[in-house]
Amino acid sequence: MQGVGPQQQSRTRGSGYLLAEMTWPEVEAAREAAPLVIVPLGSCEQHGRGMALQTDTVRAVEMAKLVAERMAPQAVIAPETTVGLSEHHMGFPGTITLTPQTLQQVIYEIVHSLYRHGWRKVFLLNGHGGNNAVVDIASIRIRTDFPDMHLASSGISALVPDVISQEGVSELRGHSCEVETSQALYLAPELVRKESLVRGTDRRADLDAAGRLSRMHSAIHFPQPYHRLDPNGALGDATAASADFGERQVSAALDRLTSFLEQFIALPLPDSGSASGPRSL
Known part of the structure; x- marks a missing residue:
């Protein structure tokens, strides 16, 4: 059904592949059929005036459920991490952050x-771009300490840059924008207060000097806290969001991610070599 999100289609999703909802004998049985575990990572942070603090977490979980459904019974989902690295959003009430360590x-x-x-x-x-650097470092540690396993990672939007660019989105975007809000409208519409959505800073020219410099070149990293980029904590135009745009993004991301994961599952495990277990605990 066009524009109707997964949560509206089914409220019973998850009973067969969410580890936290299983008993240990059920997990033991699931492990035999499911060589893959998906670990959703999120955040608890401001998402402008029109979206809930748990937006990143719920988007990651709902996307994981769609993947697990399509790949059943080959994938299970670990409990989500509901707090991430959100120091750059601490200028807004309710944001909770962990340290990178x-x-x-x-x-x-x-x-x-x-x-x-x-x-x-x-x-x-x-589900949260602010986690990216930490995910990369954690992944290096994991691959070093457990060389006989395969570990991969991605966000949602990063899978579909072509779909996003076709929409004619704002020059400046990236948080609580039409891209992210559209995903939420499709995956979990209860996260969105449509009447409170406002257009955020959507042009580089509207930023202050530090903000403009921070967005001057994608290869140069000069981050600024979000309360200095926009008074509402949003970059882009959330008022242009739609469930239909969200569905196009999610559908393409789902196709691409499941295609990768099917090959990921089939991949032979690497030789553990001389590894003797974890060294960096």
Whole structure:
């Protein structure tokens, strides 16, 4: 159904592949059929005036459910991480952040636990761009300490830049914009207060000097806290969002991610070599 999100289509989704909803014998049985675990990573942070603080977490979880449904019974979903690295949003009430060191250790220990239970193929589905650098560092540690496993990661929007560019989106976007808001409208519309959506800063020319410099070149990293970029904490135009645009993004991302994961599952495990277990706990 066009424009109708997954949560509206089914409220019973998840009972067969969410680890946290299983008993341990059910997990033991699922492990035999599911070589892959998806770990959703999110945040608890401001999302402008029109979206809930848990937007990143819920988008990651709902996307993970769609993947697990399509790949059933080959994938299960670990409990989501509901707080991430959100220091750049702390200028707005309600945002909760972990330090980079803490988030890195949380990711590491989740994957380590899954490894101890026999899983050797893990995918980190990251709903929050602010987690990206920490995910990269945690992944290096994990691959170093557990060389006989495969670990991969991605966000949602990063899978579909072509779909996004076809829409004629704002010059300046990236948080609580038409891209992210459209995904939320499709995946979990209850997150969105449509009457409160406002157009954020959507042109580089409207930023102050530091903000303009921070967005001057994609290859130069000069981050600014969001309360200095926009008084509402949003970049882009959330009022241009639609569930239809969200569906196009999610559908393409789902196709591309499941195609990768099917090949990921089939990939032979690497030789553990001389590894003797975790060294960086």
